[in-house]
Amino acid sequence: MRLLVFGRTGQVATELARIAPEAVFLGREQADLADPAAGARAVAAAEVDAVVNAAAWTAVDAAEDNREAAFAANGAAPAAMAEACAARGLPFVQISTDYVFDGSGDRPWAPEDATGPLGAYGASKLAGEEGVRAAGGTHAILRTSWVFSAHGSNFVKTMLRLGAERDGLRIVTDQVGGPTPAADIARACLTIARGLADEPARTGTYHYSGAPDVSWAGFARAIFAAAGLAVEVTEIPTADYPTPAPRPLNSRLDCAATEAVFGLARPDWRAGLEAVLAELRGRTPG
Helix, strand or coil: CCEEEECCCCHHHHHHHHHCCCCEEECCCCCCCCCHHHHHHHHHHCCCCEEEECCCCCCCCHHHHCHHHHHHHHHHHHHHHHHHHHHHCCCEEEEEEHHHCCCCCCCCECCCCCCCCCCHHHHHHHHHHHHHHHHCCCEEEEEECCEECCCCCCHHHHHHHHHHHCCEEEEECCCEECCEEHHHHHHHHHHHHHHHHHCHHHCEEEECCCECCEEHHHHHHHHHHHHCCCCEEEEECHHHCCCCCCCCCEECECCHHHHHHHCCCCCEHHHHHHHHHHHHHHHCCC
16 A cells, blocks of 8 residues: 655654655645645645545644644644545545543543543644544544654653753653554554555544553653663642643543454553664664
């Protein structure tokens, strides 16, 4: 299967390039998300079997002051891609986020649960979901959470940097979710694209996040332990770490449907963490 992938340097796109080097990858220069029509034109012109949108506005806090740009990138752009895919009969995989939920309760969110984003970023991603569904083509919306890898900006790399500089950190403990290796998301996207091509009736919204669920503080402790860093983690509530955009407290995702339909079990983030650390060590002299 030959893929068209929107995104080139992001975490998931980078991992997709490793497992599907024959895919066509479009960065901002070829398809700027600020111009939704550019994505539609790219789909119309590409000789591919399926399309994956791994590009997005991901600056959660900055979205609060740049709503128009966030909604263009996360809402209008994927909607236009999906419409172009529908016109050509191409399966379309759209990566979404736990931020479409309000983070209440402690039960894992199911794909059919009512959405209620807390900020502009989540609202823009929800707009993208709605646009993809409205296009009427074969598609999968794949919601994930807490993405990490050896590249880009993510919590693991931030903790490694800060842990090398300090002997103690204050980390939020009342936000709980499933850290998800970007490598596993990339493999899931490929599996889902193939599954949709084989059986378009699999169209729908799915969840895919790492297991087991953990707090940010617990995740930080695991990172430091795996990296051999002696850092004391002090647990704090979200209220003690204010951000421009509110974060959902409950980011647990019910991934049962994804396993039932595509055979994709939740990945163990601890194994993913070890792989990321090994890759980062390989980049470090000595």
